[in-house]
Amino acid sequence: xxxxxxxxxxxxxxxxxxxxxxxxxxxxxxxxxxxxxxxxxxxxxxxxxxxxxxxxxxxxxxxxxxxxxxxxxxxxxxxxxxxxxxxxxxxxxxxxxxxxxxxxxxxxxxxxxxxxxxxxxxxxxxxxxxxxxxxxxxxxxxxxxxxxxxxxxxxxxxxxxxxxxxxxxxxxxxxxxxxxxxxxxxxxxx
Amino acid sequence: xxxxxxxxxxxxxxxxxxxxxxxxxxxxxxxxxxxxxxxxxxxxxxxxxxxxxxxxxxxxxxxxxxxxxxxxxxxxxxxxxxxxxxxxxxxxxxxxxxxxxxxxxxxxxxxxxxxxxxxxxxxxxxxxxxxxxxxxxxxxxxxxxxxxxxxxxxxxxxxxxxxxxxxxxxxxxxxxxxxxxxxxxxxxxx
Numbered sequence: 001x002x003x004x005x006x007x008x009x010x011x012x013x014x015x016x017x018x019x020x021x022x023x024x025x026x027x028x029x030x031x032x033x034x035x036x037x038x039x040x041x042x043x044x045x046x047x048x049x050x051x052x053x054x055x056x057x058x059x060x061x062x063x064x065x066x067x068x069x070x071x072x073x074x075x076x077x078x079x080x081x082x083x084x085x086x087x088x089x090x091x092x093x094x095x096x097x098x099x100x101x102x103x104x105x106x107x108x109x110x111x112x113x114x115x116x117x118x119x120x121x122x123x124x125x126x127x128x129x130x131x132x133x134x135x136x137x138x139x140x141x142x143x144x145x146x147x148x149x150x151x152x153x154x155x156x157x158x159x160x161x162x163x164x165x166x167x168x169x170x171x172x173x174x175x176x177x178x179x180x181x182x183x184x185x186x187x188x189x190x
Numbered sequence: 191x192x193x194x195x196x197x198x199x200x201x202x203x204x205x206x207x208x209x210x211x212x213x214x215x216x217x218x219x220x221x222x223x224x225x226x227x228x229x230x231x232x233x234x235x236x237x238x239x240x241x242x243x244x245x246x247x248x249x250x251x252x253x254x255x256x257x258x259x260x261x262x263x264x265x266x267x268x269x270x271x272x273x274x275x276x277x278x279x280x281x282x283x284x285x286x287x288x289x290x291x292x293x294x295x296x297x298x299x300x301x302x303x304x305x306x307x308x309x310x311x312x313x314x315x316x317x318x319x320x321x322x323x324x325x326x327x328x329x330x331x332x333x334x335x336x337x338x339x340x341x342x343x344x345x346x347x348x349x350x351x352x353x354x355x356x357x358x359x360x361x362x363x364x365x366x367x368x369x370x371x372x373x374x375x376x377x378x379x380x
Contacts, residue, residue, distance in 0.1 A: 063336030071328065084325045093332060120310055127317035134320050135274045137327040138261065142283060144334065145367070146253030177335070 003028070006051050006105055009077055013128045014121045024122075027115065028105040033098035039080075040096040046085035048108045052076050055102025056163070058171060059094045070175040073099075075162055079129060099167055149178040153186050193218070196241050196295055199267055203318045204311045214312075217305065218295040223288035229270075230286040236275035238298045242266050245292025246353070248361060249284045260365040263289075265352055269319060289357055339368040343376050 003025050010016065016024065031050070033039060039057065040046055050057065057074040059082065071094060074080035085092030086109055107115075115122045136159075143152050156176050157164050164172065173183040193215050200206065206214065221240070223229060229247065230236055240247065247264040249272065261284060264270035275282030276299055297305075305312045326349075333342050346366050347354050354362065363373040 061332045061336055067336075069332065069335040071332065083321065084329060087321055087325055093329075116314065120313070123310070123313035123317050124306065127313050127320055130317055130320035130324050131273065131277055134324040134327060135277055137324060137331060139274060139283075141327060141331055141334070142251045142259065142261065144331070145259040146251055146257075 002053075003105070005053050005077055009051065010125055014125045016119075016121075020119055020121075023119065024115070027111040028107060031104045031106045033102050033104070035098055035100050037098050038095055039098065039104075040082055040085075040092065040094065042093055042095050043091045044085070045089060046082040046092050046094075047110075048106045049079055049081040049086065049112065050074070050096075050104040050106055051079050053103045053105060056099045056167065057096055057102055057104075058099055058167075059096045060174070061094055068174055069177075070171055073160060073163055073167070073171075073175070075160070075166075083130075083133075099171070144177060149176065149182055150186055152176040153178070153183065192243075193295070195243050195267055199241065200315055204315045206309075206311075210309055210311075213309065214305065217301040218297060221294045221296045223292050223294070225288055225290050227288050228285055229288065229294075230272055230275075230282065230284065232283060232285050233281045234275070235279060236272040236282050236284075237300075238296045239269055239271040239276065239302065240264070240286075240294040240296055241269050243293045243295060246289045246357065247286055247292055247294075248289055248357075249286045250364070251283055252285070258364055259367075260361055263350060263353055263357070263361075263365070265350070265356075273320075273323075289361070334367060339366065339372055340376055342366040343368070343373065 006028065007016070007021055010024070028051075033055075039050060042062065052074050054076050056076075057080045059071045059080060061069045061071060063069065072080065080096060082092035082094040082096065084090075085094075112126070143155060147155070153176055156172065169183055169187070170180045173180045176183070196218070197206070197211055200214070218241075229240060232252065242264045244266050246266075247270045249261045249270060251259045251261060253259065262270065270286060272282035272284040272286065274280075275284075302316070333345060337345070343366055346362065359373055359377070360370045363370045366373070
């Protein structure tokens with residue numbers, strides 16, 4: 001298991017000494033899911049964050065009519081958790097599924113809290129991560145309120161350039177909030 | 191100007207010595223807006239965060255059809271900024287308006303970054319703030335996708351209990367994404 005991807009991810013925002021890198025890595029547990037396996041079920045309490053090293057996760061919510069709404073994708077180099085459940089310790093509302101065979105490094109909530117004590121610079125790292133994610137969610141809310149399906153599709157392509165030809169169209173449609181047929185017509189025009 | 195409200199707000203997540211409190215307070219600039227005055231215009235670069243001590247701010251986005259979409263309210267004891275613009279340094283997409291005469295304490299981005307250097311425990315404070323805000327945004331996205339207007343109204347009442355009889359119905363409607371007429375019928379049923 002190479003830890004280079006996660007060390008590079010962390011080094012975008014904070015600088016670690018070799019000792020600090022070793023300490024951080026010692027907390028990470030490799031984990032693997034097959035396609036369609038769930039990392040988290042709706043109603044579970046989320047007790048860890050996943051950093052994807054290969055493959056792709058998606059988080060989704062199922063409404064009362066059985067419709068799936070995709071909340072986020074996490075390809076390699078992205079973090080994923082049910083943040084509501086992770087922070088509150090209450091049962092979550094999301095399912096997290098592997099879209100293909102996916103390898104992850106898991107950081108438990110307990111270890112993350114310990115890390116803040118031992119290496120306070122990780123407060124900065126996860127502050128910046130939370131802020132960036134907050135901005136993405138806020139922007140997505142604004143987009144859903146004010147952009148057309150075509151414009152949301154164009155933004156999706158910018159945000160997830162590696163994903164667009166990689167994951168099933170119906171998942172992309174469920175993320176941007178259009179029908180699969182509408183998405184298919186938009187892609188045909190490109 | 192009393193700083194007790196903001197000190198109590200900060201002390202929910204971190205403990206400050208008297209010296210640290212004095213340092214933090216020295217960075218805050220009191221600011222006041224009249225009703226309907228804007229703190230930030232769409233297209234401006236947001237260079238500071240506002241902590242509301244009295245009154246109420248709202249942030250909103252105007253779509254191509256001229257429709258306003260309310261992104262957030264900030265009554266007393268809440269923080270408000272265009273986080274996208276604040277973090278990226280790029281022009282923002284939000285307007286921030288005082289809904290009534292509103293008093294704030296402003297913390298500039300430069301001072302906030304300096305604060306992280308001088309008092310690293312503020313990394314923790316703003317990490318927790320960003321995480322809580324992220325969770326609220328994510329939950330709102332899920333709600334918009336999967337709850338009825340009535341359910342979203344009930345959740346709004348839980349989230350902003352002090353606001354519901356305090357701000358114009360059309361603003362509440364623009365936040366939860368229903369027509370003012372629909373909201374009026376829901377309220378009549380209560």
